[in-house]
Amino acid sequence: MSRLDRIVESMARGVARRSSRRHFLGSLGALLCGAAVMPLLPVARGAPAPAAGPAGADPGDPGSCDYWRHCAIDGFLCSCCGGNTHSCPPGTEPSAITWVGTCHNPGDGHDYIVSYNDCCGKASCGRCLCNRNENDKPLYMPFASNDYNWCAGSQSGIAYNCSTARIVGRAR
Amino acid sequence: MRRAAALLVALAPAAAAATEPAQANYMLHCMGCHVSDGSGAAGKVPSVRDSLPRLVASAAGRRFLVQVPGASQSTLTDAELAAVLNWMVRTLSAAPVPAAFRDYSAAEVASYRHAPLVDVSGTRARLLSPARAGG
Numbered sequence: 115m116s117r118l119d120r121i122v123e124s125m126a127r128g129v130a131r132r133s134s135r136r137h138f139l140g141s142l143g144a145l146l147c148g149a150a151v152m153p154l155l156p157v158a159r160g161a162p163a164p165a166a167g168p169a170g171a172d173p174g175d176p177g178s179c180d181y182w183r184h185c186a187i188d189g190f191l192c193s194c195c196g197g198n199t200h201s202c203p204p205g206t207e208p209s210a211i212t213w214v215g216t217c218h219n220p221g222d223g224h225d226y227i228v229s230y231n232d233c234c235g236k237a238s239c240g241r242c243l244c245n246r247n248e249n250d251k252p253l254y255m256p257f258a259s260n261d262y263n264w265c266a267g268s269q270s271g272i273a274y275n276c277s278t279a280r281i282v283g284r285a286r
Numbered sequence: 287m288r289r290a291a292a293l294l295v296a297l298a299p300a301a302a303a304a305t306e307p308a309q310a311n312y313m314l315h316c317m318g319c320h321v322s323d324g325s326g327a328a329g330k331v332p333s334v335r336d337s338l339p340r341l342v343a344s345a346a347g348r349r350f351l352v353q354v355p356g357a358s359q360s361t362l363t364d365a366e367l368a369a370v371l372n373w374m375v376r377t378l379s380a381a382p383v384p385a386a387f388r389d390y391s392a393a394e395v396a397s398y399r400h401a402p403l404v405d406v407s408g409t410r411a412r413l414l415s416p417a418r419a420g421g
Contacts, residue, residue: 210327214318227313267327283305283313
């Protein structure tokens with residue numbers, strides 16, 4: 115026991131010799147201050163990754179149903195639900211199975227191929243319902259109809275949250 | 287994997303130049319379910335990446351690819367459907383395409399297209415059964 119005492123005592127004395135309370139408080143202060151400042155550093159937090167988009171003008175408000183990319187959409191706009199035109203809100207999963215259509219960009223005069231990936235796994239967002247359905251065909255033409263719950267093709271099941279509008283190509 | 291990466295690279299600047307017409311028609315008529323690289327969705331949509339090179343190795347498989355409802359009942363013309371199928375075989379196949387593969391022509395597509403396939407799943411299973419794996 116006395117041996118353990120001696121070891122602890124020598125360690126405590128060593129620490130006392132090499133350090134001071136002021137130094138400790140200084141380090142602690144720097145640590146706390148640093149931890150508080152860290153989240154303020156200029157990092158592109160939450161900035162959307164640049165998606166493939168029109169090379170030229172891209173007029174309109176992505177949060178509006180009138181935005182040109184939404185010409186064939188049927189659902190809630192992810193831009194109003196915590197996501198944006200090309201990414202799902204946190205906590206939802208994009209369905210791999212999608213409705214694909216073309217929309218005319220009035221900004222550069224080209225037609226773009228747009229993939230309306232549904233975001234799945236949470237209950238309906240309920241904001242910015244947009245139901246434009248350009249070129250949608252009735253269900254008796256099953257390969258050209260968008261009236262499906264595309265979340266059936268996701269791993270997280272059929273709970274539908276909102277729809278994105280990702281540009282995947284440019285039609286001639 | 288390299289093919290998938292190349293496809294992603296090809297898709298990324300897609301908006302800059304017009305998409306090649308056969309690929310654009312694949313996007314509009316097939317990609318919704320088969321996804322951009324043809325891998326489908328496990329348990330829901332079969333991958334075409336493995337089955338394409340195997341099916342085009344036989345006359346019956348070649349006919350099947352045109353007769354499946356998604357192809358034969360699409361709104362594509364015979365020439366457009368032929369171009370999409372040729373693009374798919376050459377671009378999405380995970381294994382080497384048989385050297386004997388000839389491109390589909392519009393006339394060939396037309397000749398298969400109007401003969402309906404009654405038992406789609408059964409025909410597919412039979413064509414891709416291990417007994418026929420040798421092609």
